[in-house]
Amino acid sequence: MDLTIFNDDKLLDQEHEDLARKLVDFAAKELGSAADTEMSITIVSDEEIRRINREYRNTDRVTDVISFAIEDGDKDDEFAGFEGIPENIGDLFIAPGKVAAQAKDYGHSFERELGYTVVHGFLHLNGYDHIKPEDEAVMIPLQEKILSAYGLER
Numbered sequence: 001m002d003l004t005i006f007n008d009d010k011l012l013d014q015e016h017e018d019l020a021r022k023l024v025d026f027a028a029k030e031l032g033s034a035a036d037t038e039m040s041i042t043i044v045s046d047e048e049i050r051r052i053n054r055e056y057r058n059t060d061r062v063t064d065v066i067s068f069a070i071e072d073g074d075k076d077d078e079f080a081g082f083e084g085i086p087e088n089i090g091d092l093f094i095a096p097g098k099v100a101a102q103a104k105d106y107g108h109s110f111e112r113e114l115g116y117t118v119v120h121g122f123l124h125l126n127g128y129d130h131i132k133p134e135d136e137a138v139m140i141p142l143q144e145k146i147l148s149a150y151g152l153e154r
Contacts, residue, residue, distance in 0.1 A: 001028040002036055002086065007043040012096045016114055017043075020094075023118045027146050031126055036086035039125055041118070042093050049095040064098045065117045067091070067124035092121040108154055115152040119143050 003024050005017055012020070020041060028037060044052070046062045054060045056068075069090040094117055103113035123139055130136035147153070 001025050001033060002038040004038075004040040005043070006040065009043070009045070011045060012043045012094075016096070016111070019111060019114060020118045023115055023150060023152075024122055026150050027119050027122050030146050030149065033089075033126070034087060038086050038088040039122075040091045041121075042091065044093050044095055046095050046097040049093055049098065052093055062095060062098050064095060064102060064113075065121040066093045067121045068093075069125045069127070071127070089125040092118070092125065094118070094121070112147075112152050112154065115147055115150065116143070119146050 001024055003021055005021065007017055024039070024041075049064075049066060050060065050062045052066055053063050057066070067090060070088050071090075094114075096114070099113050099117050100110055103110045106113065120143055123143055128135070128139040128142065130139045
């Protein structure tokens, strides 16, 4: 997995940035993603994620993660036959302030909540969703399976 993390304001310390990187690699292996698959994570403030949420989702509130998938689930064959072109699955925006607040609310560690947030967003970039009950019945158990296999239990 070719992951770029933008953490210019150092809102996430190196230890937790490394955890996010390891989790994405682990989840990518669990899903069988190609080694050269690309994505990014941008670490932002609560104010910035609220602005993004308002601008792109018409929801004026702070959230933990927003995902912008490159593909909407339909594989486009436009680049079929071009060997060596890595797939870029998209971008995540994560607000560690909101992650910390949720960890406190749910009574578990920051690491567990960050893991949940990273894996949740990663699955969205890979076409999973939880809007419909039948989709949620697939995504949420897969998310918990990945977190448990990594060692981030509730």
